[in-house]
Amino acid sequence: MTLIDTHAHLDMPQFEEDLDEVLARSRAKSISKVITIGTDISSSKKAISLTEKYDFVWAAVGIHPHDAKDFTKSTYSILKGLASHPKVVAIGEIGLDFYRDLSPHERQFYAFRSQINLARELGKPIVIHCREAASEVWEILKEEDGFSIGGVWHCFSGDLNLANACIKEGFLISIGGVVTFPKAERLREVVKEVSLDHILLETDAPFLAPVPMRGKRNEPSFLYFIAEEVARIKQKTIDEVAKITTKNAEHLFKFRY
Ligand SMILES: [Zn+2]
Ligand SMILES: [Zn+2]
Numbered sequence: 001m002t003l004i005d006t007h008a009h010l011d012m013p014q015f016e017e018d019l020d021e022v023l024a025r026s027r028a029k030s031i032s033k034v035i036t037i038g039t040d041i042s043s044s045k046k047a048i049s050l051t052e053k054y055d056f057v058w059a060a061v062g063i064h065p066h067d068a069k070d071f072t073k074s075t076y077s078i079l080k081g082l083a084s085h086p087k088v089v090a091i092g093e094i095g096l097d098f099y100r101d102l103s104p105h106e107r108q109f110y111a112f113r114s115q116i117n118l119a120r121e122l123g124k125p126i127v128i129h130c131r132e133a134a135s136e137v138w139e140i141l142k143e144e145d146g147f148s149i150g151g152v153w154h155c156f157s158g159d160l161n162l163a164n165a166c167i168k169e170g171f172l173i174s175i176g177g178v179v180t181f182p183k184a185e186r187l188r189e190v191v192k193e194v195s196l197d198h199i200l201l202e203t204d205a206p207f208l209a210p211v212p213m214r215g216k217r218n219e220p221s222f223l224y225f226i227a228e229e230v231a232r233i234k235q236k237t238i239d240e241v242a243k244i245t246t247k248n249a250e251h252l253f254k255f256r257y
Helices: 019-028 042-053 063-069 073-085 105-122 133-144 161-170 184-195 220-234 239-255
Strands: 002-006 031-037 055-060 089-097 127-130 150-152 172-176 199-201
Touching: 002 063, 002 199, 002 220, 002 239, 019 220, 031 042, 031 089, 031 220, 031 239, 042 055, 042 073, 055 073, 063 089, 063 105, 073 089, 073 105, 073 199, 089 105, 089 133, 089 239, 105 127, 105 133, 127 133, 133 161, 161 172, 161 184, 172 184, 184 220, 199 239, 220 239
Parallel strands: 002 031, 031 055, 055 089, 089 127, 127 150, 150 172, 172 199
Antiparallel strands: none
């Protein structure tokens, strides 16, 4: 059995002390690949250097909506250069975040639109981050023809209508630790109704650790608990969940040098 953690932040200071051990534990829990996701230029560079250190680590590069205020024309060309690295499999995470609202909305729109176009230029899928901005994210993806590039709506927290609409456009939705939280009935409903063929799994480590590790630092090995919960909801074995979600991730991200 193999699982792919499609979204983690291994460059963050939470992993500075013990990343070797963290990744050894994840290997022991059948995690065959981890995609470490950039949030700004410096973390995107760190993500790439981690892919050079660890065979099974791959990277996405991009500017998170929190950092969109710093996105300029030169950011586009810097990202383009970084994305030419053979282990960069996606542009992300990109999108809109009106919950923490750390960048003015106009700057978030600009960075999001620019990076959709960068992904199209490079032929790489996009990793979408969205908090309290679903209709705006949807509108921009439509206007910029972002769905045609292919991608994933990470840490999906929308309702079944949004999930079905994304899937109809050819997108995947990614399920994280929130699915194990007692109050996440709506998300469990989405997982129950949506075919596994449209689902990816992720930890978003070091954030959002699943039950029974909730409140602790999250790490890729905890993906196992998320896969178990998805299997329970779908009334399938964890092996089936692993097989299909791994196939989905391989199909979207390619993982080719
Ligand atoms: Zn995110
Ligand atoms: Zn993230």
